[in-house]
Amino acid sequence: MYRSHVTKLNLGLLFAATLVGCSSETAPRVLTTEERLLVEFEAAYSESGPVPEGEVHFELRASPTEVPQFDDAPFAVWAYNEQVPGPVLRVRLGETVVVVLQNDLPQPTTIHWHGVRVPNAMDGVPGVTQPAVEPGESFTYRFTPKDAGTFWFHPHVRGSEQVERGLYGVLIVDDPEPLPWSRDELWVLDDWLIRKGPELVEEFNTRRDLSHDGRWGNVVTVNGNYRNELEARPGERLRLRLANTANGRIFAPDFGELDAKVIAVDGLYTSEPLPAEGFEISPGNRLDLDITIPKGSAGQAFEVVDRFTRQAFILSRIRVSGDEVETPTFEAPRNPNIPEWNEFEAVELDAEYVLNARAGGKYGLEWTINDVAWEQAVIDEEFGKLEAGQFHRLRFTNASARLHPMHLHGQFFKVLSRNGEAVSEPYFRDTVLLKRRETVDIGLVPLDWGRWMLHCHILEHAEAGMMTAVDVPKATSE
Numbered sequence: 001m002y003r004s005h006v007t008k009l010n011l012g013l014l015f016a017a018t019l020v021g022c023s024s025e026t027a028p029r030v031l032t033t034e035e036r037l038l039v040e041f042e043a044a045y046s047e048s049g050p051v052p053e054g055e056v057h058f059e060l061r062a063s064p065t066e067v068p069q070f071d072d073a074p075f076a077v078w079a080y081n082e083q084v085p086g087p088v089l090r091v092r093l094g095e096t097v098v099v100v101l102q103n104d105l106p107q108p109t110t111i112h113w114h115g116v117r118v119p120n121a122m123d124g125v126p127g128v129t130q131p132a133v134e135p136g137e138s139f140t141y142r143f144t145p146k147d148a149g150t151f152w153f154h155p156h157v158r159g160s161e162q163v164e165r166g167l168y169g170v171l172i173v174d175d176p177e178p179l180p181w182s183r184d185e186l187w188v189l190d191d192w193l194i195r196k197g198p199e200l201v202e203e204f205n206t207r208r209d210l211s212h213d214g215r216w217g218n219v220v221t222v223n224g225n226y227r228n229e230l231e232a233r234p235g236e237r238l239r240l241r242l243a244n245t246a247n248g249r250i251f252a253p254d255f256g257e258l259d260a261k262v263i264a265v266d267g268l269y270t271s272e273p274l275p276a277e278g279f280e281i282s283p284g285n286r287l288d289l290d291i292t293i294p295k296g297s298a299g300q301a302f303e304v305v306d307r308f309t310r311q312a313f314i315l316s317r318i319r320v321s322g323d324e325v326e327t328p329t330f331e332a333p334r335n336p337n338i339p340e341w342n343e344f345e346a347v348e349l350d351a352e353y354v355l356n357a358r359a360g361g362k363y364g365l366e367w368t369i370n371d372v373a374w375e376q377a378v379i380d381e382e383f384g385k386l387e388a389g390q391f392h393r394l395r396f397t398n399a400s401a402r403l404h405p406m407h408l409h410g411q412f413f414k415v416l417s418r419n420g421e422a423v424s425e426p427y428f429r430d431t432v433l434l435k436r437r438e439t440v441d442i443g444l445v446p447l448d449w450g451r452w453m454l455h456c457h458i459l460e461h462a463e464a465g466m467m468t469a470v471d472v473p474k475a476t477s478e
């Protein structure tokens with residue numbers, strides 16, 4: 001693992017040496033590939049985050065409750081503050097988030113802050129970063145987000161049951177000076193497996209769920225509505241945030257005639273606005289879009305259609321009415337510092353994770369990473385180590401015929417190749433979808449120390465063992 005000893009901290013020096021050459025006494029040094037990849041990364045995003053400026057306090061009480069759902073019938077769920085989706089937590093970059101979780105569920109729970117670079121102890125993984133919060137008890141989460149963007153939160157205990165029952169919500173971290181969008185809208189995408197009543201089908205982790213791509217519901221909802229509509233006026237410019245909170249379903253939204261540009265993936269801005277065609281949103285993924293409602297479109301409704309499966313369906317409608325408004329003109333946000341990392345092939349793989357299934361385990365079928373199924377006994381084992389401030393290349397090899405959106409806690413990464421072919425994704429991610437038999441290489445520079453989970457975000461696969469961890473040891477200089 002000790003291939004080079006350059007860290008992000010002395011990159012400035014390295015960079016200066018590259019640009020201006022060296023003093024007369026030392027010969028100019030040629031940078032290694034690892035060093036060049038690090039120089040590319042240097043300004044990609046902040047290592048330390050903003051200076052904390054004040055706290056914003058929230059309370060989240062997790063409890064069984066009923067919400068009006070599916071034509072306003074009472075529907076039994078588990079929810080944060082009796083809402084599904086849970087309340088939107090919104091702060092400005094620099095503000096410290098303080099959340100008191102009160103567990104009034106009949107099971108232990110935790111909250112994981114998906115995509116947020118939190119201190120390890122705030123990551124919400126039972127037995128790894130904290131003890132589970134027992135029924136009747138509470139736990140306080142406190143962290144200062146390092147990135148502005150769209151994030152979400154959910155339990156990391158029995159996720160396939162707790163998330164499916166309705167425990168999830170979105171955390172929005174606003175830029176210090178938000179751009180003047182006409183509207184900032186959020187669509188939380190989910191699906192539910194229900195039967196007449198309506199009531200939730202309460203058999204979780206079934207053989208069928210495990211041997212397929214997790215639990216796919218028979219009703220899709222956007223913000224809890226199965227016939228969602230967004231009202232807009234002609235000329236309005238929307239920032240539309242999408243978050244997939246489903247257990248297993250993948251969405252591929254088609255915006256039809258609307259000019260929709262992706263400006264952020266998994267919270268972070270892309271290098272430039274990208275056409276929305278072809279983006280798939282796996283469980284865990286977020287997508288932020290820049291959409292302008294055409295002038296002269298009053299009276300029209302734009303359908304947003306999901307095309308991931310062969311049975312396309314209307315996800316939501318944007319209904320245009322009212323007087324035309326002036327379209328705000330501003331340059332869409334972008335991150336010009338996304339590294340290309342074209343030279344990644346010259347760097348050895350640090351680890352390969354082979355994803356597969358086998359008979360066994362408490363559900364009769366277990367999902368494995370390198371032939372190990374995660375369970376309590378695995379927690380004390382040694383995990384692969386990644387050095388903070390170093391470039392790493394990891395490989396996922398899907399030896400199965402099922403889908404696996406792989407999620408790494410605490411870090412962002414960039415997809416480098418699929419099936420050995422280099423790909424150019426001008427953005428970072430925290431979750432990447434592997435299709436059947438696919439191999440994906442990712443590159444990353446870990447910045448935060450701790451034990452970080454690496455798992456499939458199809459929650460039934462994770463529940464049946466498809467989880468591991470990586471260790472980022474604390475640098476000795478810290």
Ligand SMILES: [Cu+2]
Binds near residue numbers: 456
């Ligand atoms: Cu999976």
